[in-house]
Amino acid sequence: MIKQWGPLKCPSNVTTKHLWQPVPALVFNSQTILYSSVYCHWDGYPEFNGVKLVENFNSYDAAAELIDGGDISALWTNAGWQNETLPTTGPLYYSSRGEDTPPRLDKDLNEYLCNGEEYAYLFTDGEWVCYDLHGDTHPDIVKQVQISPKVPALS
Numbered sequence: 001m002i003k004q005w006g007p008l009k010c011p012s013n014v015t016t017k018h019l020w021q022p023v024p025a026l027v028f029n030s031q032t033i034l035y036s037s038v039y040c041h042w043d044g045y046p047e048f049n050g051v052k053l054v055e056n057f058n059s060y061d062a063a064a065e066l067i068d069g070g071d072i073s074a075l076w077t078n079a080g081w082q083n084e085t086l087p088t089t090g091p092l093y094y095s096s097r098g099e100d101t102p103p104r105l106d107k108d109l110n111e112y113l114c115n116g117e118e119y120a121y122l123f124t125d126g127e128w129v130c131y132d133l134h135g136d137t138h139p140d141i142v143k144q145v146q147i148s149p150k151v152p153a154l155s
Contacts, residue, residue, distance in 0.1 A: 049119070113133060
């Protein structure tokens with residue numbers, strides 16, 4: 001079921017969208033009071049990161065391990081920091097080049113969604129949910145969008 005709601009109750013010094021590039025985030029709700037999330041720099045749209053989350057991080061343990069690694073440059077890649085080919089495909093964490101970028105903690109979903117991302121992902125009840133925070137009609141309106149696998153090209 002696709003949902004839409006708003007407005008968000010963001011502090012006045014927080015904008016709900018970045019204009020220069022997608023700034024997606026991934027959040028994992030561990031059934032605690034806090035929401036743990038990380039920033040992911042590339043390919044935040046549901047047709048890529050959303051699909052990769054569903055395909056590769058579709059359990060509580062896999063989602064927790066993903067978030068526990070800290071901020072991510074690319075969610076699903078086999079290219080390293082010097083553009084070398086890595087032996088496996090997976091997340092490219094900023095920590096792999098020495099940066100300290102631990103997960104962010106937010107007290108509730110509203111606080112998480114007010115952090116300025118264009119897309120936000122939540123792992124809850126055993127599945128990933130994507131929120132579009134572009135605010136096309138109103139900057140504080142949040143829409144839940146469907147994560148759909150890529151359709152193969154016709155030959």
